[in-house]
Amino acid sequence: MKVRCTYCGAEFEVPDTVKTTTCPYCALTLTVKAPGEVEAAAVDHFYFPTTSLDPYRSLMNFVRREYGVPSDVEASSSLEKRELHYVPIYFFHVKGRLEVEDPDRRVTYAEEGIFCPLIAMRRNRMFDVLRNHIFAVRGRRFFEESVKRKGVFHEPVFDREEAHKRVRDALIRALRDEARANARKFRVRSEELHIEYRGLVHYPIWYLTYRYQDRSYEAYVDGADGRVILAEYPQTSVARAIQIGLAIAFLAAGGIIGGILALLMNTIYTVITGLITGGVAAIPLLVRGARRKARSSEVFELEEKLQSPFFRALYRK
Numbered sequence: 001m002k003v004r005c006t007y008c009g010a011e012f013e014v015p016d017t018v019k020t021t022t023c024p025y026c027a028l029t030l031t032v033k034a035p036g037e038v039e040a041a042a043v044d045h046f047y048f049p050t051t052s053l054d055p056y057r058s059l060m061n062f063v064r065r066e067y068g069v070p071s072d073v074e075a076s077s078s079l080e081k082r083e084l085h086y087v088p089i090y091f092f093h094v095k096g097r098l099e100v101e102d103p104d105r106r107v108t109y110a111e112e113g114i115f116c117p118l119i120a121m122r123r124n125r126m127f128d129v130l131r132n133h134i135f136a137v138r139g140r141r142f143f144e145e146s147v148k149r150k151g152v153f154h155e156p157v158f159d160r161e162e163a164h165k166r167v168r169d170a171l172i173r174a175l176r177d178e179a180r181a182n183a184r185k186f187r188v189r190s191e192e193l194h195i196e197y198r199g200l201v202h203y204p205i206w207y208l209t210y211r212y213q214d215r216s217y218e219a220y221v222d223g224a225d226g227r228v229i230l231a232e233y234p235q236t237s238v239a240r241a242i243q244i245g246l247a248i249a250f251l252a253a254g255g256i257i258g259g260i261l262a263l264l265m266n267t268i269y270t271v272i273t274g275l276i277t278g279g280v281a282a283i284p285l286l287v288r289g290a291r292r293k294a295r296s297s298e299v300f301e302l303e304e305k306l307q308s309p310f311f312r313a314l315y316r317k
């Protein structure tokens with residue numbers, strides 16, 4: 001059946017048997033009253049059930065397709081540790097609009113409208129891995145006490161009011177930053193902030209370590225849908241040599257092209273820009289090639305593109 005979100009008006013399809021659902025656009029959780037009829041749910045604490053996918057399987061399926069991985073990685077690795085963590089995340093839907101006037105009386109606007117997860121755990125390694133993650137929205141369920149016994153359960157380290165304050169501050173800063181990009185000096189004409197609480201979600205994250213030959217490698221897997229958030233894996237010495245060789249080739253090419261241009265244009269600067277350009281291409285390859293462990297993610301590349309001024313402001317300290 002089709003339902004319409006009572007907050008943002010979006011229409012979407014839900015299975016007929018479902019009692020609650022979450023709007024895929026603004027994350028409002030809705031209770032189904034009658035077929036096609038919904039209202040905002042009164043409960044605001046949720047959890048995500050884990051998928052039936054084995055996280056170590058998901059990890060190996062991902063790792064064996066990565067560049068430079070030994071062909072026996074799957075056959076010769078063994079799982080060392082498998083921990084399920086329930087990470088507390090406050091969800092908000094935020095909208096903001098700032099109207100500013102520059103010294104020439106030109107009026108410009110800054111706008112943000114974003115669905116925002118705020119991780120409420122200590123700043124540790126897991127926090128750093130998760131801060132760029134895009135969490136699943138649909139499929140959350142009302143919280144049950146039994147979830148606390150399913151894994152390592154993390155209580156939120158700050159409350160809902162504090163979360164609201166952080167999101168609000170981040171929104172204000174993001175709008176100011178955006179306005180500043182249009183005009184260096186400005187006067188605020190009006191400011192509108194809408195911050196809608198979408199509940200606390202305990203989100204499942206797998207922490208895995210596995211052994212390949214004499215070393216241990218770690219990984220984080222999204223428990224709700226099996227995506228590999230971050231994985232370390234071994235790379236062959238051939239792959240490492242190729243990456244270092246490529247890095248040297250990029251540097252050399254930059255230098256040679258710069259040198260030719262230098263002769264043609266009678267200046268030394270093209271050599272420097274040539275080397276810098278080559279260096280920009282070479283450094284990531286050098287860093288990767290120098291390590292025995294490589295790391296990559298199924299989600300990060302996409303997410304960096306989605307990083308908005310708002311998210312940069314949210315975790316800024």
Ligand SMILES: [Zn+2]
Nearest residue numbers: 005008023026
């Ligand atoms: Zn909605």
